[in-house]
Amino acid sequence: MNKIKYLFAPDCGKYVPGFLFCLVFAYIGMNLDRLIAGHHNAGSDWATFLYESAQLNYVAILLLGGIIIRNTLPIPKVLLPGIKIARPIIKPGIIILGVHYVWADVVRVGSVGLLLTAVFIFGTAIIVMWFCKRWGVSDGLGGIMGAGTGVCGVSAIIATSPVVRANPIEMAYAIGTILLFGTLMLFTMPYIGNSISLSESQFGAWSALAILNTAQLVAAAEWYGTEALNTAVLINVARIMFLPLVVLFALWFYVLRTGRQESNREINKWHLVRDKFPIFIIGFFLFVLLNSMNIQSLGGPRIVGSPFWAMNAVYTWCFAIGFAGIGLSISIEDMKKAGGTAFTIGMTASLVKMVLGLIVVLAIGSQLLRVAGS
Amino acid sequence: MKILVCADGESHSTIAIKKAVSMGLSLTAEVTALHVIDPWLKTFHDEIYAQGRRQYLEYVEECLEVNAEEAKRAFYLECIAEGFNANFKVRRGEPLVEILDEVSETVPDLLITGGKRLTLWGRFGSGNLPLQLQKKIGQALPIIVVKGI
Numbered sequence: 373m374n375k376i377k378y379l380f381a382p383d384c385g386k387y388v389p390g391f392l393f394c395l396v397f398a399y400i401g402m403n404l405d406r407l408i409a410g411h412h413n414a415g416s417d418w419a420t421f422l423y424e425s426a427q428l429n430y431v432a433i434l435l436l437g438g439i440i441i442r443n444t445l446p447i448p449k450v451l452l453p454g455i456k457i458a459r460p461i462i463k464p465g466i467i468i469l470g471v472h473y474v475w476a477d478v479v480r481v482g483s484v485g486l487l488l489t490a491v492f493i494f495g496t497a498i499i500v501m502w503f504c505k506r507w508g509v510s511d512g513l514g515g516i517m518g519a520g521t522g523v524c525g526v527s528a529i530i531a532t533s534p535v536v537r538a539n540p541i542e543m544a545y546a547i548g549t550i551l552l553f554g555t556l557m558l559f560t561m562p563y564i565g566n567s568i569s570l571s572e573s574q575f576g577a578w579s580a581l582a583i584l585n586t587a588q589l590v591a592a593a594e595w596y597g598t599e600a601l602n603t604a605v606l607i608n609v610a611r612i613m614f615l616p617l618v619v620l621f622a623l624w625f626y627v628l629r630t631g632r633q634e635s636n637r638e639i640n641k642w643h644l645v646r647d648k649f650p651i652f653i654i655g656f657f658l659f660v661l662l663n664s665m666n667i668q669s670l671g672g673p674r675i676v677g678s679p680f681w682a683m684n685a686v687y688t689w690c691f692a693i694g695f696a697g698i699g700l701s702i703s704i705e706d707m708k709k710a711g712g713t714a715f716t717i718g719m720t721a722s723l724v725k726m727v728l729g730l731i732v733v734l735a736i737g738s739q740l741l742r743v744a745g746s
Numbered sequence: 747m748k749i750l751v752c753a754d755g756e757s758h759s760t761i762a763i764k765k766a767v768s769m770g771l772s773l774t775a776e777v778t779a780l781h782v783i784d785p786w787l788k789t790f791h792d793e794i795y796a797q798g799r800r801q802y803l804e805y806v807e808e809c810l811e812v813n814a815e816e817a818k819r820a821f822y823l824e825c826i827a828e829g830f831n832a833n834f835k836v837r838r839g840e841p842l843v844e845i846l847d848e849v850s851e852t853v854p855d856l857l858i859t860g861g862k863r864l865t866l867w868g869r870f871g872s873g874n875l876p877l878q879l880q881k882k883i884g885q886a887l888p889i890i891v892v893k894g895i
Contacts, residue, residue, distance in 0.1 A: 527795035534805035587794050648797040
């Protein structure tokens with residue numbers, strides 16, 4: 373009994389109410405989606421408007437509903453810890469999503485994605501850091517905005533801020549700015565994509581290149597469609613693999629190159645790369661490998677009753693709970709922290725990435741970005 | 747008479763502290779500076795793809811402690827320069843809530859706070875703490891907002 377006790381954090385009970393709240397909210401959101409889809413299929417005009425014109429699927433219901441609840445109702449404090457831990461449930465969802473791919477997809481879409489993300493990530497990070505340096509923006513703010521707008525938003529800021537020693541005020545501005553523009557992109561890009569008839573795979577690539585924050589990126593792609601999600605997740609995996617390299621670049625650009633490293637703060641570069649490496653990606657590739665090996669006993673995502681089919685059903689639930697957590701965590705008060713120089717940098721970088729990303733995916737076309745799956 | 751002054755270490759709060767100290771001297775009032783350590787940044791350590799979370803939390807904590815120490819040092823330097831005795835307090839939490847709690851616990855006669863000159867976006871933004879304080883406290887306590895640059 374004691375051994376079982378040690379499997380749980382001593383204060384894990386505080387997460388239960390909020391997590392259950394997200395679970396119930398996700399259940400309601402998914403059933404509302406089914407209800408609207410059912411009426412839409414039956415030819416009901418209002419449902420067709422909601423389903424087709426307003427694109428109100430479970431992602432939109434959970435995100436918009438979550439934002440409305442969070443910002444208009446007084447959320448009891450007891451729910452907040454559980455709401456926060458609901459967001460990372462997307463991570464196991466992404467690992468499980470590995471069953472959607474075979475190595476041919478990873479090689480084809482992944483290599484295009486790798487090339488695009490390398491250009492976009494390092495392009496954004498280098499240009500932002502260089503301009504910040506030129507315009508006299510502090511190293512701390514330049515470093516976190518370069519990484520934040522280049523790689524994966526707030527996650528990149530968290531990884532980079534101790535390295536470039538950003539101060540708390542700069543961090544608050546940067547996080548507020550990334551959240552603001554990430555949220556704006558989440559709610560505008562699916563409509564822009566639809567209005568210009570962007571294919572799902574093109575939209576997936578576009579969102580993976582342009583949307584600043586990773587949680588919003590996954591949500592926008594799932595909102596647009598399964599194919600968009602498949603492409604976005606694969607390119608996003610390539611994108612977050614670059615996180616340790618961007619942190620390393622920021623270390624070189626701001627600290628090593630200028631000889632400003634303090635002797636008592638010597639940074640071990642190998643430890644830095646190891647600590648910043650998103651280890652869960654290995655789980656994702658393990659599932660891709662297992663799916664590619666065509667193991668009979670595991671089946672596939674489309675073979676009803678097989679283990680991979682069951683896992684495929686679970687990923688939607690992971691995403692739904694995660695999106696409920698994201699929606700309920702989007703606080704307008706947090707976004708109001710956006711400001712100062714960070715706002716200008718964030719706005720410019722997001723607009724440039726959005727436009728350039730769209731041009732690139734339109735030029736590449738759908739075929740090269742499409743995940744065929746097993 | 748008791749004066750409570752908010753000290754967040756920014757330039758506008760330095761001007762507010764000067765004002766509080768000079769009022770404390772002229773009115774022979776008891777002045778207390780309050781610095782609030784806001785743990786808001788820490789709430790982001792569990793971002794989905796966040797790596798190096800422990801290092802981030804330690805770094806933020808270190809920065810917040812250093813800021814508090816610097817605010818305390820600047821306050822006491824101002825007091826020493828003016829030959830004035832005053833108190834410095836640190837609280838931890840959401841600044842608006844903590845300032846209101848301090849007001850209700852110590853019941854000062856005057857609250858002095860610094861305030862930035864705000865742009866349109868800034869006025870919309872939550873950085874407008876003095877305005878929020880005025881709204882919450884209302885007529886119950888006189889507030890002086892010293893505008894910075």
